[in-house]
Amino acid sequence: ATARPGVPEGTPMVPPQDLPSRPRRNRRSPTIRQAISETRIGPENLLLPVFVHDGEDNIPIASMPGVDRLGWRHGLLQSVRDARAYGVNSVVLFPKTPDHLKTRTGEEAYNDNGLVQRSIRLLKDTFPDLEVYTDVALDPYNSDGHDGIVRDDGVIMNDETVECLCRQAISQARAGADCVSPSDMMDGRVGAIRQALDDEGFSHVSIMAYTAKYASAFYGPFRDALASAPSTGKLGRVIPPNKRTYQQDPANYREALREARLDEAEGADIMMVKPGLPYLDVIRLLRDNSSLPIAAYHVSGEYAMLKAAALQGWLDEREAVLESLLSLKRAGADIILTYYAGQAARWMAGEGAALKPVA
């Protein structure tokens, strides 16, 4: 046998294959790989969800290491300032409501001086160009832990809830919200909120609809963060233990298209799919069937999985997170809501390539 320089001994000697197409030629060097890279993602695509509470200290969330319930003054501003320093200029607010302010009809949702409303005003006063999104749904304020009003027999009342959501959206718009995001999955809420906002002089306020929101197990850590899980039955009343009469069945694909057509007709500006990675097919479905921007929510359970594996040393956190976010973009999402927004933007800027996961 003739010596082949650099080739390990024992490598089979074969004649070259007669291949007209060798895809590996386009992966030969970083330069060619970068030149033909199909998907780009930057901090401008990221939207940071934040949990706020009506106190001063930041309180860690056990099931989401590295994410805190932020004190609505100092902690919130600091966290937004940090994200903005790396180009993330969008934030969505989720309030932790103390039990004594929760009621069966959740009227704290439209208290003009509530925690979310105060937080919006503080953010817009401090960072006028920050894009402030809000969540529209009753669950943080509802003593039964549901996104809508629960009747004594356990039915989640649709049209009555929609009326409350309109009041909530108006109150948030009045405080200065740029975009309200109904996450409740009641029928007809996008159109009703659009009409209510327009009637009150808020035609400039956008709606990001949670269009295809699934009844998912991946929201667990979020419900820990806000103590907002459906509560157990109260004397003489039925409280459904899950949200399956309004959130979509994870088995369903076509149903997402039906929701998308309705939300688009009702005036949504952006449509969301939630959760993210388990539903890439649904993101692609909406992308291919609408000209609206699409958002994807990389939810609390997805964060928790990555963080847990990273803390065990089982995954390279930076690589795994950036690949996850890139995949959401590749599937068709323009906007990605992720608890990793600040950290990911820092990684995208080339910082901390070798950092250990932060608990």
Ligand code: PBG
């Ligand atoms: C509720 C709401 C939920 C999330 C966002 N808004 C939870 C739920 O539907 O029970 C979950 C977000 C996450 O898990 O990160 N309106």
